[in-house]
Amino acid sequence: MKQKYYIxxxxxxxxxxxxxxxxxxxxxxxxxxxxxxFFYVYQIIMLAVTTLIYLVAxxxxx
Numbered sequence: 874m875k876q877k878y879y880i881x882x883x884x885x886x887x888x889x890x891x892x893x894x895x896x897x898x899x900x901x902x903x904x905x906x907x908x909x910x911f912f913y914v915y916q917i918i919m920l921a922v923t924t925l926i927y928l929v930a931x932x933x934x935x
Contacts, residue, residue: 877933878930878933878934881929881930881933882930885926885927885929885930888926889923889926892919892922893919899911899912899915900912
């Protein structure tokens with residue numbers, strides 16, 4: 874069971890790194906969503922996605 878947990882955490886870390894590494898794709902001002910540039914909207918979305926990824930990894934260990 875521990876091995877599955879470590880693999881899940883590794884996948885979560887790699888996914889996070891990859892999604893944040895595509896900086897040129899989301900470093901734009903337009904489109905503006907809710908008055909915020911897309912860069913900030915992407916960061917907010919990634920915060921929620923990262924939280925869910927780590928939540929799933931934590932529940933696997935459970």
